[in-house]
Each structure stands twice: as structure tokens, then as C-alpha cells.
Amino acid sequence: MPSTLQYEQLNEIANQFKTPVYVYHAERIREQYEKLLTAFQGADTRFFYAAKALTNINILKYILSIGCNVDCSSINEVILAIQAGFVPKNILYTSNNISFEEIEEAKNLGVHINIDSISNLRKFGKSFSHSYPVGVRIRPNIMAGGNLKISTGHVDSKFGVPLEEIEEVMRVVKETGLFIRTLHIHTGSEIKDVEVFAKGIEVLFDVVQYFPELEVIDLGGGFKVPYMPDEKGTDIELLAKKVKNEFDWYEKKFNRHLQVWFEPGKFLVSEAGYFITRVNVIKKAGNILFAGVDSGLNHLIRPMFYGAYHEIENISNPAGEKKSYNVVGNICETDTFAENRLLPEIREGDYLVFRNAGAYGFEMASNYNSRFKPPEVLVKEGRANLIRKRDELDDLLRNQMEGI
Numbered sequence: 001m002p003s004t005l006q007y008e009q010l011n012e013i014a015n016q017f018k019t020p021v022y023v024y025h026a027e028r029i030r031e032q033y034e035k036l037l038t039a040f041q042g043a044d045t046r047f048f049y050a051a052k053a054l055t056n057i058n059i060l061k062y063i064l065s066i067g068c069n070v071d072c073s074s075i076n077e078v079i080l081a082i083q084a085g086f087v088p089k090n091i092l093y094t095s096n097n098i099s100f101e102e103i104e105e106a107k108n109l110g111v112h113i114n115i116d117s118i119s120n121l122r123k124f125g126k127s128f129s130h131s132y133p134v135g136v137r138i139r140p141n142i143m144a145g146g147n148l149k150i151s152t153g154h155v156d157s158k159f160g161v162p163l164e165e166i167e168e169v170m171r172v173v174k175e176t177g178l179f180i181r182t183l184h185i186h187t188g189s190e191i192k193d194v195e196v197f198a199k200g201i202e203v204l205f206d207v208v209q210y211f212p213e214l215e216v217i218d219l220g221g222g223f224k225v226p227y228m229p230d231e232k233g234t235d236i237e238l239l240a241k242k243v244k245n246e247f248d249w250y251e252k253k254f255n256r257h258l259q260v261w262f263e264p265g266k267f268l269v270s271e272a273g274y275f276i277t278r279v280n281v282i283k284k285a286g287n288i289l290f291a292g293v294d295s296g297l298n299h300l301i302r303p304m305f306y307g308a309y310h311e312i313e314n315i316s317n318p319a320g321e322k323k324s325y326n327v328v329g330n331i332c333e334t335d336t337f338a339e340n341r342l343l344p345e346i347r348e349g350d351y352l353v354f355r356n357a358g359a360y361g362f363e364m365a366s367n368y369n370s371r372f373k374p375p376e377v378l379v380k381e382g383r384a385n386l387i388r389k390r391d392e393l394d395d396l397l398r399n400q401m402e403g404i
């Protein structure tokens, strides 16, 4: 069984650090990484943690300590990764629609770069020709992922160089002498169906022949984790088997070895995260029983933004009689975390925990309504360590100038 934090410890953390508070469980992150290593044993694979899911520098340092590489989505994430101690050869920078200046900055830092437009590929080729290997992000025209907002490889998607533009890529390579080392795809988040990855491989295998210097196929991230109680995540063992088979087949047929990269975000940190809130108000309105917590879409926007389901537990009264609640926030918007959710009786002052809050939870938080961003706590070897303190009033005023 994977490690989880027990109610007793979560209650203690809520009492000690107050609510709302994000809590992460280090050992669970390691277990998730080990699952990948075990499944892909025997394959030439490298994993780059998609830092955008959770960038606290302590998490980055922990990811480094377990031997995982890192994938960044902005130059600032690259700089944070370097500050955390990653060496450039273990840092990947996969961005979209960024300026050429930012790409140059990444190049100067010596990290791996995936470029997602013909325009930037051409600029890169003109400036650096064959001297610095790069990757091209291809839009494979595959519909994938939990919902359209997190689907990134389909025919209308802004991400990557459309597959049909591959000849233009080759023209740029020819004109500028560009060294294409990697072909990259990332078709979305929460991809349960392993066939989607197989389809991506098939699309890339069709074009590999055009890139004689290619060494790496980067299949991006997007492994699904279960959010609902009976839901299944991506079958990692099956995925590993398919990937191994496909690449072995390719190697035998074309006498060409390709390394496989992945960029998992959610898979590594989602289930390691807990978001604890406290119930401010119980309100009965008609048939609806509202439980209003001391948080809202400012802290965990996934339910409102994607319609995402997060398991909620009443850790103050787990044995209470089950009732149906709308769990809502305190922001001046309709910030509903859950509708008609059956939960053990909730009383004002109870702590409610949102599960699966490690990925894109704190990371997508804001100061909307001038509320403070919550603290982050990392539990490692049983000990709860504060890794970010709660905002203070000064944080709200920081960077504001006397303009009038």
C-alpha cells in the first residue's frame, strides 16, 4: 500500500500551523518515482519532474535527492532548479510561445531545450547552427487528456509545431544546420488510456527518419492519478511494457537506438499533497446544506476551473453520520469545491482535508480578495517541516509603489 498521512498527524499539523495549509508527504513522492523506475527497468528512460506542478524549492531539492531530473516551463523555473542544485544536463526546458531572448537565456545556462515554433527554431538555427542540440515540440494532432482545458496535442491546440509543418522544420534544419536531438510531444494531462501514448509513439516513429541526428523521443507527462475513490490511474506497468516493446521493435527494424524521456508532474506529487481547511460556517439554505471553509478558489482552483473532483474528508469527525453538503469557499465568487457530497456530519470548526492537492494546488493559488496564500508543510521521516510561511500583509503590499 502506498504511504498516506493519517488523520491524527493531519489534525496535529492543522493545530500547529493553522489553516488553510498545504501538506506534502516526501516519502510518497519517492514511492511514486520508484514505481516509475521499477516499471521501466530495462528501458533506456529518463524522467524529468514537471516542476510546474509544485515548485517549492524544498520539493525541488527533494526531487533532486531521489535522483530524478527536472522539466521547467519558464526561465524562472530553470533558475529555481539550478538554485535547488540541479546541474544543467539534468534540466529540461519545455515552454510554449516564449520570446527568443528567453530561449537564448536557457541556452546560456546550458540546459536541454524543447522549442515549440518554427519561428524560434529558425532564430535558434541562425544564431547557433549545429553547435547546440535542441528538441522540437511536435503537435501530433491527438485528442487526449481529462478535458479540453488540459488537452494540448489536438488539431486546434496552440502547443508545438503542427505535424503537418514537419517539412518546414526540415527546411529550417537544412538552411541553418540546426542539430535536432529530440522530438517532443505532450498531449495532455490525466491521460488514462495507454493507447494515447502508443499513438504518440506511432506518430513520431513516422517522422524520425527525417532527423538523422535524433537521439531522444520525449513523450511528455500526463500520467493520470486517481482522483475519485474508485477511479484508476494510468496503468504504468502496461505503459512501460508498450514503450519497451515499441522501442525494441524500432531498434531492431531500423538499427537505431532512441532514448525515451518523460515529464511527469501530477504522477509524482499529486497524491502526496493534502490541503487542510477549517469550516467557518454551516448554513442551511432550502434543501442545501453549505459548509463554508476558510479558503476558496484563491487556494485550490481546480474544482472551479476544470470541474475537477477532489476527495474531501472530515478529519475532525470521521465517524459522524453522513449528510449531503455543498462545500464552498469564502471568496466573492461562486467557489464550489463539491456539490451534494456525502460527508460525515460537519460542524463549525471541523477540519476538512482535500486529497490529491500536491499538483497544481498551491502552484495555481493567488491572492484574490486580498487573502493570504497558505503555508506549505513538508512531512519527511515523520516530521512536519514548514517550507513556506503564510503570507502577511506586507506580502500583499510588496511591489506596490506610491504612484500618486
Ligand code: LLP
Residues within 6 Å of the ligand: 050, 053, 071, 094, 150, 186, 188, 189, 190, 220, 221, 222, 223, 263, 264, 265, 266, 267, 302, 306, 359, 360
Ligand atoms: N510536460 C509539459 C510540456 C506540460 O505542459 C505538462 C503539464 C507536463 C509535462 C506535466 O503534466 P502532468 O504529468 O502534470 O499531467 N493545471 C492542470 C494541469 C495542466 C498541465 C500543464 N502542463 C491541472 O491542474 O489539472
